[in-house]
Structure formats: structure tokens, C-alpha cells
Amino acid sequence: MSGKMCSSSNSVIQAQKLVDQLQVEAGMERFKISLTAADLVQYCKDHRRGDPLLTGIAASSNPFKDKKSCALL
Known part of the structure; x- marks a missing residue:
């Protein structure tokens, strides 16, 4: 019965x-x-020039771009 009391106490x-x-x-x-929503739209318009999702990332500063291609012999 102690288990039921503890269980109901927890619930x-x-x-x-x-x-x-x-x-x-x-x-x-x-x-x-x-x-x-209007504030969000205005924020997006104000910051669109610095947004890499809209403007892209320059190849020279992209850390994920492959440095060299792999050549198989």
C-alpha cells in the first residue's frame, strides 16, 4: 500500500x-x-545584405569548400 501512496503523491x-x-x-x-510578423519582416529586410544564406559565401572565405580535388591513378 505504501507504493500506491507514494505513486499518488508523485502524481x-x-x-x-x-x-x-x-x-x-x-x-x-x-x-x-x-x-x-511585421517586425520580423523588417528585420530581415534591414539585415539581408549581411545574411550569408541570401548573399552566399565567398569561395575564399568558405571553410567547407574542398581545397583540392582527388585524382585517382
């Missing part, structure tokens, strides 16, 4: 932790999606 503690976490999340200030 009560877990449920209380979950309730506490949900209360914290519910109390958080939320941003409007439209404002956040």
Missing part, C-alpha cells in the same frame, strides 16, 4: 507543477501576431 506533485507552469504561461504578456 499530485506533478499535477501541481503542471498547474503552476500553466498559470505562469497564462500570465505572460502576449504580442500581437501582426506586430511580431
